[in-house]
Amino acid sequence: MSAGALVAADGLAAGYGGPPVLQGVTFAVKAGERVAVLGPNGGGKTTLFRTLLGELRPSAGTVVRPPRIGVVPQTERSRLDFPVSALDVALMGTLSTLPWWRQPGRADRRRARRALADVGLADRMHRTFGDLSGGQRQRVLVARALVQDAPVLLLDESYVGLDAPSVDLLDELLATLTAQGRALLIATHDVDQARGWERVLCLNRRQVAFGAPADVLTRATLEATYGGEIVELPGERCVLPPHHHDHA
Ligand SMILES: Nc1ncnc2c1ncn2[C@@H]1O[C@H](COP(=O)(O)OP(=O)(O)OP(=O)(O)O)[C@@H](O)[C@H]1O
Ligand SMILES: [Mg+2]
Incomplete structure (x- = not known):
């Protein structure tokens, strides 16, 4: 599955010494792909990123990664x-x-x-x-x-707290970086945004789904990812309530 991939995981499990907080993660990302990493608070998004960066050692499975990965961490905003x-x-x-x-x-x-x-x-x-x-x-x-x-960038909830013009600027920037042949993994809570990217990875302490947005962003998958937190919009679209996130 990882042939031609810039970054990939196979049967990956990771944690902090106790039982794994994330398991069963298998995906492959090619150059020119943006991946929305979706999941509830505590679902394992940051843990996945730290494992891809080599900060955490997998407790099972394997990771394929380039020698250098760039990261925009979630915690930086407080400093x-x-x-x-x-x-x-x-x-x-x-x-x-x-x-x-x-x-x-x-x-x-x-x-x-x-x-x-x-x-x-x-x-x-x-x-x-x-x-x-x-x-x-x-x-x-x-x-x-x-x-x-x-060649690979990880963005951990970079959109949190941004106003609409800043969201547009960041969208544009990420599109440019992708067009240059990078692979981007972007942890986000915005299901609607994920529809516009190339791949979606859903995590809820284990991998729920990985694939094209049209295949992954179904009601059943979103329910398995977020439990009862999703909201249905007219036209069968599911989104998270706007108050969902609280990290900023
Ligand atoms: N340094 C740590 N030591 C022990 N447990 C941790 C540590 N960091 C995270 N965890 C636990 O691992 C699980 C996954 O956390 P993680 O931060 O990966 O979730 P997340 O999807 O990034 O959540 P959020 O949306 O809140 O950023 C949680 O249960 C969390 O409590
Ligand atoms: Mg996180």
Whole structure:
């Protein structure tokens, strides 16, 4: 199943030392695919990402991954009190590619500036990170991930708390990154958004489904993923109630 995949899992189980919190995960993602990773709070989305990153060792199964994976973590949004600029944050992305004895140099700064320009923030480079809007901060974090030049990007609930214009900008950016041949896994609580992407992975402590949105986003699958939390809209579309998420 993983032939030609940039990132894949087969029979993956993971956890934190006790019984696995996530199991039975089998998927393969190719270049040019956006994957919506859906699941309730505690469903295992972040645990999957940490396992793909190599932070957690699988307790069963295998992972196929490239040497470098970029990540926009879920927890970063709370750390807004560092007096660092957008450029400083983007530069942090170069650290993981440098040998331990080297400081970022001029070429690294150039890469960081280019990445900020690529996410549409060339004119915000010297602003303090914490003073940027939520959407701008997410794009700085995407820039930081881009600096690592990774073919696979993991975005852990990057859309939470963004206003509509910021959502559109991030959508556009992710479409561009996908068109460039990257694979993106995006943890989200927005079922409607998932319909527009190439693949959907549903997790609820185990894998409920993986496949094309039209096959996966059925009422039965969404019920198995979210329990009773889904709402039916006219036209047989299922969505989550807007108050569902509370992380911001
Ligand atoms: N560091 C940890 N140590 C022990 N258990 C953890 C740890 N982090 C998460 N868990 C547990 O693993 C399970 C899956 O959590 P995870 O954070 O992967 O869910 P999630 O789908 O990302 O949820 P959310 O939507 O709230 O971000 C939960 O039961 C959680 O309590
Ligand atoms: Mg999470």
